[in-house]
Amino acid sequence: MKTIRTTLFPILLAFTTAFTVPGGFAAGANTAAAATTDNWVDFRDTSWGNDYSTATNFTITTAQQLAQLAYLVEQGNNFSGKTITLDSDISLADHFWTPIGRLESLGFRGTFDGDGHTISGININSPVNGGTSAVPATRQALFGTVKDATIKNLTLSNSTISAPNNDVVGGIVAYSGSTLAPNKQTTIENCHVKDDVLLQGLDHIGGIVANTAAPNTIVQ
Numbered sequence: 001m002k003t004i005r006t007t008l009f010p011i012l013l014a015f016t017t018a019f020t021v022p023g024g025f026a027a028g029a030n031t032a033a034a035a036t037t038d039n040w041v042d043f044r045d046t047s048w049g050n051d052y053s054t055a056t057n058f059t060i061t062t063a064q065q066l067a068q069l070a071y072l073v074e075q076g077n078n079f080s081g082k083t084i085t086l087d088s089d090i091s092l093a094d095h096f097w098t099p100i101g102r103l104e105s106l107g108f109r110g111t112f113d114g115d116g117h118t119i120s121g122i123n124i125n126s127p128v129n130g131g132t133s134a135v136p137a138t139r140q141a142l143f144g145t146v147k148d149a150t151i152k153n154l155t156l157s158n159s160t161i162s163a164p165n166n167d168v169v170g171g172i173v174a175y176s177g178s179t180l181a182p183n184k185q186t187t188i189e190n191c192h193v194k195d196d197v198l199l200q201g202l203d204h205i206g207g208i209v210a211n212t213a214a215p216n217t218i219v220q
Helices: 063-074
Strands: 002-005 057-060 083-086 111-120 123-125 143-147 150-162 168-170 173-177 186-201 204-206 209-212 217-219
Touching: 057 063, 168 186, 168 209, 173 186, 186 204, 186 209, 209 217
Parallel strands: 057 083, 083 111, 111 150, 123 150, 143 173, 150 186, 168 204, 173 209, 186 217
Antiparallel strands: 002 186, 168 173, 204 209
């Protein structure tokens, strides 16, 4: 198992290959995320996104709305051609988090603009394995999988993302891919991970993005 912790300095770059942190760097427990057995999906705002079929612009101001976004993507609504703007800082410390697009087949494909805001307190504790033909691998981060998407102007802080048996674990994005269609790519822009963030995974671990399908991902 490999571990990254940002207590000593912020991760401002993407790590796209396996990365081992020297012993002692990850010592101690991250107390930023609250101990809980509940999942945010059980507290989602089911009214958010009801106009998905007609609207192109959405605003998120609460953790409950962010959880609804994760739920809608899980149901196959990938938000392609749509923009979501974060209008306030959000703490997710009260419950466990399910990544937005946790399966590679159900990735987020829209634009998520953090507008300079911070998401904190993510708590993921996943024992799920790296995946088999029968049980697809899950990607663990705020966004599990993004494809032909834009994630920008967002900061993650004070979070624990622990998936010691999973090979793709990130802070903001676990896996960034593309459909490889002409003029399609994923852009991750002006995103930061800071303060006390603990990441634990089997192989690919990264503060901003853990693994990419280069050259169709741009991090800037």
